[in-house]
Amino acid sequence: MRNRDAAYWLFLTPVLAALILVVIVPLIYGFYYSFTNWNGLGTPDFIGLKNYLDLFTDKGFLDTFWFTIKFSVAAIVVINIIGLSLALIVTSKIKSSNILRTVFFMPNLIGGLILGFIWQFIFIKVFGAIGDLTGIEAFNGWLSTTDTGFWGLIILTSWQMAGYIMIIYIAYLQAVPEDLIEAAKIDGANTFQRFRHITFPLVAPAFTVSLFLTLSHSFKIYDQNLSLTNGAPYNSTEMVAMNIVKSAFTENDMAYAQAKAVIFFVIVAVVSLTQVYINKKREVEL
Amino acid sequence: MREKWKLWLLGFIGFILAILWLSPFYLMIVNAFKMKRDIFADTLGLPSAWTFENFVQAFEQLDFLRTLFNSLLISGVSVVIIIIFSAMAAYALSRNKSKISSLLFFVFVAAMLIPFQSVMIPLVAQFGQFGMLNKAGLIFMYLGFGCSLSIFLYHGTLKGIPVSLDEAAKIDGANRFQIFWHIIFPLLKPMSITVGILNVIWIWNDYLLPSLVIGGAGSETIPLKLFFFFGQYTKQWHLALAGLTLSIIPVIIAYFFAQRQIIKGIADGAVK
Secondary structure, three states: OOOOOHHHHHHHHHHHHHHHHHHHHHHHHHHHHOOEOOOOOOOOOEOOOHHHHHHOOOHHHHHHHHHHHHHHHHHHHHHHHHHHHHHHHHHOOOOOHHHHHHHHHHHHHOOHHHHHHHHHHHHHHHHHHHHHHHOOHHHOOOOOOHHHHHHHHHHHHHHHHHHHHHHHHHHHHOOOOHHHHHHHHHOOOOHHHHHHHHHHHHHHHHHHHHHHHHHHHHHOOOHHHHHHOOOOOOOOOOOHHHHHHHHHHOOOOHHHHHHHHHHHHHHHHHHHHHHHHHHHHHHHHO | OHHHHHHHHHHHHHHHHHHHHHHHHHHHHHHHOOOHHHHHHOOOOOOOOOOOHHHHHHHHHOOHHHHHHHHHHHHHHHHHHHHHHHHHHHHHHHHOOOHHHHHHHHHHHHHHHOOOHHHHHHHHHHHHHOOOOOHHHHHHHHHHHHHHHHHHHHHHHHOOOOHHHHHHHHHOOOOHHHHHHHHHHHHOHHHHHHHHHHHHHHHHHOOHHHHHHOOOOOOOOHHHHHHHHHHHOOOOHHHHHHHHHHHHHHHHHHHHHHHHHHHHHHHHHHHO
16 A cells, blocks of 8 residues: 555545544643643633642642652552552462452443442441441541551442453463473472472563552542542642642633643653653563 | 362352452442432332432433433444554554564553553543544544553464465465455454453543543534533432443443453463
């Protein structure tokens, strides 16, 4: 197919039109708006870097940002430990492995909004009932403090995402040759040694993929945040994505929200590019 | 003997974890059958009397059939056009090895890095100006957001389909569209299933974009309607839980029939 063929451009037109109008043009306009005082209506005035400078002294935004980073770090650790453990259980020779896989993956198919509402019920009503039944104080008042809100979000996201990460680890675990494990067994390596010296190095690429997937996913989280805590108490469990949506569509501070969104974009892009870089580097080494 | 014991232990741990994993669903369903008073008196136990009343009321309040139809329509049409147009584009890009193709492919892949929040404000403003904040506009947006990953996945598969097939068909007198539609597209079927699954999962569950684009009563998708419904009945758990249960049923049914393809699709999409 040559460039000047009508067919070439006809085949590309629908997606090109969509990408340009839906992603590229808004992205460019977004950069422009972030340097103005645009409020959604009328013509924007150019105000230079003011929005960006204001961001650095905006305590609300900085708190949100810090909360998101803490959340992402905790989520990455918890989700990957659970995901890998589930994958190891499911790939062992137990009979129930297919059913278990189906069960562990199930929450991933349901939207974050619905899952957040379900867990709101669990944390408030069910935890409360368990607290009353056992007399353990720790079960009471979930989601009413910043800490329980934080761990509530971690539990919700782990429950949802561990099954997804499990699938990724399974794909790599199943590629580990059976005879290598057998050979090590004959040489007298125990289960832990076999995992440490054979399975682990062969599954290493899965760690890069999973770590970055959990990182970008937890950094961008919105639905779960909205439905589980909605930022309560006092916006202390609000994350960046939600902060942007709120300042744009609740406070109608469009240009300021767009400056936050630009910062958000830069961070997400840097994280993703780091992953691409690491993957490329490894491919070269192999 | 030791091996056997170890497997038994693993099986047992797996069983406990599975119970734990399913318990939120169990608690949701059981409590959805309780009367309001029952939930407060005994959250953990079985209902003292099972009632369908909550479901009847939630079904009406959610306008469930219409809401379900909206979700099916938007997800269905979006996924079909993403599949067809992305496959066409990936085909053109893979069969034309010019600088323009490499550049366009790079642009599509790079667009995957852009988070939704960083384009949503101008996007909604601009589509609003042209009166496109409606279902058609929403579907077009899904094409824009969904095509990048889809083109990337199709492109990988197309590299493995020999060009000699195209040439043979050309000699037989087929034009580009006929070659694509009758020869290439059928060969892409396994990838089309993967692309379809990956896209339908996020589009079906998406809340933020529809909440910004379709405001009008009667055109809400399931997540959108559920959000309003939950806000309305937040202290009335019996109704809220019945609504949540109802809204999950379509997904569970789909998962029951297609779990193999779904899990395979997820693995293919994530590992590449």
